[in-house]
Amino acid sequence: MPTASHLKNHHYFDFRAARRVPESHAWPGLHDHPVVDGGAGPDAVPVVDMRDPAAAVGRVGRAAEQWGAFLVTGHGVPLDLLARVEDRVARMFALPAADKMRAVRGPGDACGYGSPPISSFFSKSMWSEGYTFSPANLRADLRKLWPKAGDDYTSFCDVMEEFHKEMRGVADKLLELFLKALGLTDDQVSAVEAERRLGETMTATMHLNWYPRCPDPQRALGLIAHTDSGFFTLVLQSLVPGLQLFRRDPDRVYHRAVVNRDLDRISLGYFLGPPPPHAKVAPLREAVPPGRRPAYRAVTWPEYMGVRKKAFTTGASALKMVAADDDADRPLVSS
Numbered sequence: 001m002p003t004a005s006h007l008k009n010h011h012y013f014d015f016r017a018a019r020r021v022p023e024s025h026a027w028p029g030l031h032d033h034p035v036v037d038g039g040a041g042p043d044a045v046p047v048v049d050m051r052d053p054a055a056a057v058g059r060v061g062r063a064a065e066q067w068g069a070f071l072v073t074g075h076g077v078p079l080d081l082l083a084r085v086e087d088r089v090a091r092m093f094a095l096p097a098a099d100k101m102r103a104v105r106g107p108g109d110a111c112g113y114g115s116p117p118i119s120s121f122f123s124k125s126m127w128s129e130g131y132t133f134s135p136a137n138l139r140a141d142l143r144k145l146w147p148k149a150g151d152d153y154t155s156f157c158d159v160m161e162e163f164h165k166e167m168r169g170v171a172d173k174l175l176e177l178f179l180k181a182l183g184l185t186d187d188q189v190s191a192v193e194a195e196r197r198l199g200e201t202m203t204a205t206m207h208l209n210w211y212p213r214c215p216d217p218q219r220a221l222g223l224i225a226h227t228d229s230g231f232f233t234l235v236l237q238s239l240v241p242g243l244q245l246f247r248r249d250p251d252r253v254y255h256r257a258v259v260n261r262d263l264d265r266i267s268l269g270y271f272l273g274p275p276p277p278h279a280k281v282a283p284l285r286e287a288v289p290p291g292r293r294p295a296y297r298a299v300t301w302p303e304y305m306g307v308r309k310k311a312f313t314t315g316a317s318a319l320k321m322v323a324a325d326d327d328a329d330r331p332l333v334s335s
Contacts, residue, residue, distance in 0.1 A: 012097040015127065015212035021219040025125045030221060030258075045245065050074040050173060060174070061181035068227075068253025069245055072174075072234075077166045085163050086238055088156045089266050093129055093210040095145065103131070103144035110134075110205075111141050116223055121313060127220040127259045131208045135164040163236075164204065167270045171202070171232050182287040192286060201275035202231060209267045211242060214259040222257035222265070229308055230273035237267040274301050296322050 013025075046063040048056050051074035063070035093100075105112030113131045133141040139157050146153035179189045211222040225246060237243060242265045246254035257267070274281050282298035299307075299322055311318040 012101055013125070014097065015129075015214075019215055021127075021214065021216045025127055026219045027124055027221045027224075030218065043247075046070040048072055048177075050076070050170075050177075053177065056177050057180045060177045064178070064181065067245070067247065069255065072170070075170050075173075077170065081159070081162060081166065082236060084159050085236060085268060086266055088159050089208050089210070089268060090264075091152065092131065092145065092156060092208065093266075099145060100129070100131075102147075105132070111137075112144065116209075118224060118226055118312070122224065124221075126223055127211060127214050128222045128257070129210045129212075133206055135160070135204050135206060138164075160206065163268075164206070164270075167234055168204070170234060171270075171272050174232060179284075179287075182284065184286055188286050192284065201279075202272045203275065205271040205273065207269040207271065209257070209269070211257060211259050211265040211267075213262055213264055215261070217259045217261050220259050222259045225254040225256040226312070227254055228269075228271065229305065230271045232270075232272045234270040234272075235267055236270070238265055240265040243267070277302050 046059060046067055048059045048063065048070050050056055050072060060070070100113050103113040105114045105117075111132045111134060113129070116126055116128060116130050117132070119126055131145075138160055142153060142157055143149065146156075175193070176189055179192060180186075184192065209223070214220045222242060235243070240260055240263045242257050242260065244256050244258060246256070257265075259265070277300060280298040280300055281304065283294035283296055285294075288294055296319065304318070304322065307321045308318040310316070311321055
């Protein structure tokens with residue numbers, strides 16, 4: 001058994017050396033809730049084929065209302081690029097521990113190597129490693145892993161920059177589908193996109209995940225059930241099963257990652273969030289029916305994240321906590 005503590009205390013846990021799941025990584029009650037992890041029938045995860053925009057609008061709307069997640073096909077991202085991304089991510093996590101720990105996230109850091117950021121809410125550790133970086137600062141961020149820029153560094157950065165460009169294109173297409181699913185006309189969609197410059201102002205973050213094979217998958221958890229913030233999360237994942245969706249509350253579509261006894265699993269989450277903190281996020285006025293008031297009031301991103309943190313620890317719905325009320329100027333979080 002490895003003797004080091006877990007990553008969130010900035011000590012390296014050697015998953016490869018583990019012959020059993022230690023108590024620090026053992027999660028009780030992992031199978032208390034039914035989940036959906038693929039398959040067919042009424043509980044099959046919805047599929048949106050982007051090659052048919054007319055049909056995709058309706059599918060996106062239904063998936064958003066009933067699931068909060070869907071599989072995307074016909075996205076146009078070259079398959080060879082996706083294979084190269086997965087290969088580079090696997091190579092990065094295969095680096096020696098000392099190299100990875102050189103890039104460990106410090107307290108309050110958004111980017112770097114370590115346990116999933118939400119692990120700070122729990123006493124138990126997760127059976128995974130992660131690395132977060134901003135595509136805008138990709139080459140500077142990755143120098144922490146590769147101080148001497150060589151072939152591995154250049155190859156990794158080149159592939160991730162190519163992937164970032166492709167993901168922004170997919171996100172732009174998805175945004176248009178969502179706006180049309182809200183009932184906006186083509187002219188309104190164009191006006192909204194031009195007025196708010198959504199494609200230019202949204203900020204991107206990439207989070208790489210490695211879920212090592214586990215000697216006892218019934219006791220360990222790759223990533224705790226949670227919801228994402230931001231506008232979109234686009235997930236690239238290896239074909240090893242592991243992503244599970246919970247369907248129990250339309251306001252909170254939870255998902256989690258489980259681990260495998262025989263195979264490693266890799267995923268990459270591409271997150272698109274709102275513009276800088278001073279901007280407010282609010283329901284789109286073009287999508288609010290005449291005579292109706294918005295369901296949610298305007299909030300700044302720091303305000304919403306404060307509410308989300310509170311909701312995460314209490315089990316409440318962050319969306320319901322920012323629902324519109326008569327006192328729209330009431331602060332979300334007391335100072």
